[in-house]
Amino acid sequence: MRTPGFVEVSNEVIDELGSFAGTENVITDTAGVETLSKDYYWYSPVLLDRLKDYRAAVAVKVFSLDVLLQVVAVAATHGLPVTLRGAATGNYGQCIPLCGGLVVDVTGMDRILELGGGLVTCEPGTRLVTLENAARAGGWELRSYPSTWMKASVGGFISGGTGGIGSVTWGTLRDNGTIRRLKVLTIEREPRVLVLEEADALRAFHTYGTNGILVEVTLRLAPARRWDQVVVAGTSWAALRDFADGLAYDDRVPKRLLSVFEDPVPSYFKPIRKFFPEGQHVCFLEVDDAFTAEVGARAASAGLDVTHVIPHAEPRRAPMLSDYTWNHTTLWAIKAVPELTYLQVGFGDNFAEQIDLLKARYPGEFLVHLEYMRIGSGAQSLMVRGGAPLVRFTTEARLKEIMDYCAEIGVGIANPHSCYLEDFHPKGDYGREYALKREADPLGLMNPGKLRRFPGVAAPMDGAWPAFPFA
Numbered sequence: 141m142r143t144p145g146f147v148e149v150s151n152e153v154i155d156e157l158g159s160f161a162g163t164e165n166v167i168t169d170t171a172g173v174e175t176l177s178k179d180y181y182w183y184s185p186v187l188l189d190r191l192k193d194y195r196a197a198v199a200v201k202v203f204s205l206d207v208l209l210q211v212v213a214v215a216a217t218h219g220l221p222v223t224l225r226g227a228a229t230g231n232y233g234q235c236i237p238l239c240g241g242l243v244v245d246v247t248g249m250d251r252i253l254e255l256g257g258g259l260v261t262c263e264p265g266t267r268l269v270t271l272e273n274a275a276r277a278g279g280w281e282l283r284s285y286p287s288t289w290m291k292a293s294v295g296g297f298i299s300g301g302t303g304g305i306g307s308v309t310w311g312t313l314r315d316n317g318t319i320r321r322l323k324v325l326t327i328e329r330e331p332r333v334l335v336l337e338e339a340d341a342l343r344a345f346h347t348y349g350t351n352g353i354l355v356e357v358t359l360r361l362a363p364a365r366r367w368d369q370v371v372v373a374g375t376s377w378a379a380l381r382d383f384a385d386g387l388a389y390d391d392r393v394p395k396r397l398l399s400v401f402e403d404p405v406p407s408y409f410k411p412i413r414k415f416f417p418e419g420q421h422v423c424f425l426e427v428d429d430a431f432t433a434e435v436g437a438r439a440a441s442a443g444l445d446v447t448h449v450i451p452h453a454e455p456r457r458a459p460m461l462s463d464y465t466w467n468h469t470t471l472w473a474i475k476a477v478p479e480l481t482y483l484q485v486g487f488g489d490n491f492a493e494q495i496d497l498l499k500a501r502y503p504g505e506f507l508v509h510l511e512y513m514r515i516g517s518g519a520q521s522l523m524v525r526g527g528a529p530l531v532r533f534t535t536e537a538r539l540k541e542i543m544d545y546c547a548e549i550g551v552g553i554a555n556p557h558s559c560y561l562e563d564f565h566p567k568g569d570y571g572r573e574y575a576l577k578r579e580a581d582p583l584g585l586m587n588p589g590k591l592r593r594f595p596g597v598a599a600p601m602d603g604a605w606p607a608f609p610f611a
């Protein structure tokens with residue numbers, strides 16, 4: 141079945157691609173292309189329904205910048221849509237092509253080019269675990285990484301992700317100059333490499349591969365610390381919530397992770413259920429090992445128990461509490477209870493009251509999962525009580541009702557049930573990102589359909605989507 145607006149790739153073009161990329165790296169069989177066209181979009185029952193039939197016409201695996209330049213030139217010459225693919229762990233269908241054409245897998249471009257002095261420069265397909273291990277060997281560590289770090293690529297993280305483990309101190313990738321420099325390839329008959337430095341590089345951050353191809357990334361690192369992993373549990377939700385919140389705002393205690401789960405969410409973490417008692421609310425922490433005893437004492441004075449500690453080990457190895465945090469919480473939840481789905485939220489200063497309101501209105505339907513992150517840079521930064529609460533999915537209308545209620549009581553939502561970029565920050569001004577798109581993608585070939593408001597380009601599925609929550 142061909143979806144509306146599907147762009148085919150001719151046999152002549154397939155032969156041309158094979159002549160320089162290697163025929164084995166040009167995938168044309170239906171099953172192969174289907175696999176390389178999909179990500180974790182099924183996380184959302186809404187996206188699963190909308191996106192299941194979409195795929196590229198052809199997939200190309202690329203291992204060098206030289207070959208990528210040639211693929212791009214062919215795409216520009218023949219007017220073929222180009223959708224980039226890293227490890228495809230994106231969970232909003234970011235790398236599902238909506239208009240056929242080419243899906244270009246860049247996980248083969250995975251060399252670390254330079255590491256030292258608190259900076260790492262690498263190719264876009266480099267996995268985050270590789271970066272973290274290499275950085276640690278030199279006394280540094282990543283400032284933040286997603287819970288998918290074992291698989292995810294740095295290019296995919298910058299283009300499709302936000303932050304994760306480490307964000308409690310360093311914020312998202314947008315903050316504190318973490319992205320030092322990006323080199324971006326334009327999609328033209330004669331592709332150019334644009335060099336974007338410092339704040340200018342943020343124009344290519346979190347844009348779903350719509351405004352240039354990341355071909356080289358330079359990130360700032362943090363000095364490595366020894367991170368103990370600590371589990372704190374208790375029967376009182378209010379006690380656990382206040383303990384976690386107090387720790388979040390205490391900058392004296394170096395932290396890499398601070399995740400909070402309302403009972404029964406921890407019961408979904410099957411492999412590590414022995415780390416905490418059944419029926420309790422649980423907090424997962426990564427703290428500098430010099431502060432583990434202090435955290436234990438604070439927990440005890442709040443009437444909570446430290447139920448497990450995994451001492452720091454080098455290299456870091458399983459079990460990792462972070463494998464159950466951020467959006468991995470959702471993964472474990474769906475495995476345990478298939479009708480669960482999730483939201484991505486930011487609570488206000490009255491977060492305790494907001495949570496109580498949601499729990500009272502949707503008992504058993506809205507389950508709390510908090511992640512703390514420090515958003516913004518330096519003295520201007522703000523500790524944010526965010527998270528990915530779980531929601532028992534029944535209908536889209538009910539999901540919309542819950543999101544509308546969140547908005548009504550001041551809970552911000554980055555809608556994870558839409559593949560449109562702008563739905564992530566509905567009130568965001570995408571002017572700078574769009575300006576880069578005009579420069580890097582003058583033919584409008586990059587991941588077409590993912591921009592809702594880009595002037596002159598209609599999102600192909602508009603009308604097919606429910607107008608929620610902020611459209």
Ligand SMILES: Cc1cc2nc3c(=O)[nH]c(=O)nc-3n(C[C@H](O)[C@H](O)[C@H](O)COP(=O)(O)OP(=O)(O)OC[C@H]3O[C@@H](n4cnc5c(N)ncnc54)[C@H](O)[C@@H]3O)c2cc1C
Nearest residue numbers: 226227228229230287293296297299300301302349354466
């Ligand atoms: C279980 C689970 C947990 C997750 N946890 C987190 C989390 O903690 N934090 C977080 O931020 N995200 C999280 N995510 C989302 C996702 O895993 C991350 O954002 C991840 O970093 C994406 O990397 P990837 O290589 O898989 O990218 P992909 O999914 O392959 O791509 C993501 C987007 O980037 C584009 N892209 C890829 N490479 C390039 C390139 N070189 N140039 C331009 N565009 C490109 C793609 O077209 C796509 O739009 C999670 C997802 C899952 C399924």
